[in-house]
Amino acid sequence: MNSYQQVVNTGSQPPTVYDQKYIDFVDNVLKEVADDFEREKKFSDQNLLKLHKLFDGVFERALDLYEQQRVTQISTSNAIITEPCKRVNEASWLMQVKGHSGALYTLFPEINYCTCAAFRHQVLTDRSAFTCKHVLATWLASIDKEKLLHQQLTQKQFNNLLLYQASNK
Numbered sequence: 001m002n003s004y005q006q007v008v009n010t011g012s013q014p015p016t017v018y019d020q021k022y023i024d025f026v027d028n029v030l031k032e033v034a035d036d037f038e039r040e041k042k043f044s045d046q047n048l049l050k051l052h053k054l055f056d057g058v059f060e061r062a063l064d065l066y067e068q069q070r071v072t073q074i075s076t077s078n079a080i081i082t083e084p085c086k087r088v089n090e091a092s093w094l095m096q097v098k099g100h101s102g103a104l105y106t107l108f109p110e111i112n113y114c115t116c117a118a119f120r121h122q123v124l125t126d127r128s129a130f131t132c133k134h135v136l137a138t139w140l141a142s143i144d145k146e147k148l149l150h151q152q153l154t155q156k157q158f159n160n161l162l163l164y165q166a167s168n169k
Helices: 003-008 020-040 045-055 057-067 117-125 133-143 155-168
Strands: 071-075 093-098 104-107 149-152
Touching: 020 045, 020 133, 045 057, 057 133, 071 133, 071 155, 093 133, 093 155, 104 133, 117 133
Parallel strands: 071 149
Antiparallel strands: 071 093, 093 104
16 A cells, blocks of 8 residues: 555545554655655645645645745754754754744754644644644755755854753743
């Protein structure tokens, strides 16, 4: 059974417990979509439908943020960093999403966590969603780097941003 059939067969309601099996399933779907994008240089209709089925309304809102180029990679490099993090404590970049309200949400690479109210309520509290639109928009933009903005900081500015994130949230 391919991942599209697996997504369709999950039913219309998301699970109430996101166990490791479900997390692995989502990771596999995202990897497959990313691999297809690398080959085709676009998100296919089938993959967009697959993501919509998997993430429902969160995907629609994330797609809107992505298409409006509201995702920025922040690093000390003068170019977009494309390789994955080897270890979380060695991340040399952050992602920032500008929400429709103008609020900035800073996310760490490859971590399903956001400081937004929707993540706190829907993901952490009532478990009605797997992730939020900011995390998903970051993932979309990191695949299609044409829609990903970049901001270069000095090492001191980057360190200060990290300290601000740690103390402010």
